[in-house]
Amino acid sequence: MQVKTIKVDYLARVEGEGALKVVIRDGEVRSAVFSIFEPPRFFEAFLRGRGYEEAPDITARICGICPVAYQMSAVHAMEDAFGVTVDGPLRALRRLLYCGEWIESHTLHAYMLHAPDFLGYDGVVDMARDHGDAVRLGLELKKAGNDIVNQIGGREIHPINVRVGGFYKVPRKRDLAPLAEKLKRTREQALDTVRWVAGFEFPDRERDYTFVSVSNPDEYPFNEGRIVSNRGLDIPVAEYDEHFEEMHVAHSTALQSRMKADGGAYLVGPLARYSLNFERLSPDVQQAAKEAGLGPVCRNPYRSIVVRAVEVLHACEEALRIIDDYQEPDSPFVPVEPRAGIGFGATEAPRGMLYHRYRLEEDGKIAEARIVPPTSQNQPSIEADLANFVGTFLDMPDEALQYRCEQTVRNYDPCISCATHFLKLEIDRG
């Protein structure tokens, strides 16, 4: 039996804490375990007994990278419970805010965390010494996302302008004009980014994923729609719990999500969104995707960096469209009358579908809260990718193999900081 152990204590460039252990015996991957150390569900407990109107601000603090997603899932769930519909310019402004978060988050991941994997650097600091112009472009692109979140959300990190029913304050049409001017340049930078990442070399690996995303016939999904899959699932958000379940697994204190029907893993995030909603991208964005080597479906997780770049381009176009069409609403919010009930919300965080469910008392107090973040939904897929792919890379030297494992995890942009901190990596060759 081949005897070799590789142990790495710290896996950089992922958000949060977790551990990865790959066990190899006689040239085959025996197991691949990706653990997340999730403390007790602090926020779910913290929300109990609080007013419904506090949920957007409290849940926004769960993650510094995707606060908008938490706010959006929270407000949609509350509005669902109270029978309130938010449409017109308020709905459009929410989409604009989400565009900002996608641009920020995807750009941060693509340039600062993931690109070094493809160009052979330990991290972005080393990469910047040789690819300064690319890094500068990435920083500028990310800043454009920050500017959107700042202007609509009120504050870059943990936006405070979002409320159930709409916003506390909405922008004047003329205030958005300078942002639109800047975004025209941003769109060009996003297109340059698609072309840049398309030139990377990608391991030729695919898996037949069960893709799951929010889907809406009229638009590429951000806030609203049904939950669909490529295996025929097509349900309203309220039926999420009938089709998906969270389970405790021995190696992780976090919960793992699986499909109830067959216990199978499923994939949320850029690959799933793109593959289920390609037709809803504008012709220009579709063309850019094609030129970047993507078909209408992408099953190669290493190409997720290209899909993220395409989604950034989409977000820039969508933001420009929203600003162009914007009409100032009569009121910054729709009045909300609390009532007892259960509300459901699922929106597309940069990393994938984020599900919230709240049970509310008559006076709008939160009796029960449930939050299922995208990374816990993707955890079984991350393990399956490792189990399937690592075996095909075993001829690599140890250091390169370890790097490839890290890259395989980083394909997911796992945001385990929602709950957790470092990631430990261990490869055990027996």
Add this chain to the structure above:
Amino acid sequence: MVGSALVIGIGNPDRGDDRAGRAVARLLRETPPPGVEIVEHDGEATSLMACFDGAGAVWLIDASSSSSPPGTVRRFDATAAPLPAGEVGVSSHGLGVSEAIELARALGTLPARCVVYAIEGASFEAGAPLSPEVAAAVAEVGRRVLAEIAETGRSLPAGD
């Protein structure tokens, strides 16, 4: 001095002693020295770097979590050399204070002077108050940063 002086207090305001840096920033804001910009920040590297724009000197104050006793103050001059690995920036994010400094250095945007103060925290629990040792360290760091700013102002030629 050439370019303005900038003080950045880093941390998560909801995580106990993690907000030590922010507490220093708030303290200095009570009687802000003229010409000094004071900022609070969550520590995310790329937007932290963006704050450096146009600054001639920057003082960064962050919480640390090592084996030192709570309230221990350590000072690092990052002007010419990187921070010692693992000493500062307990950020749970992939990119923190050290990366912001080194990325700025690589891109040539690091201010001419860059000093980092680390205050050892006792507790990083959500919702916890500043522990007494850390509160005392906050006052000490506030005094030291003010003294350094005054010193820097005297030792460098006046500029914009």
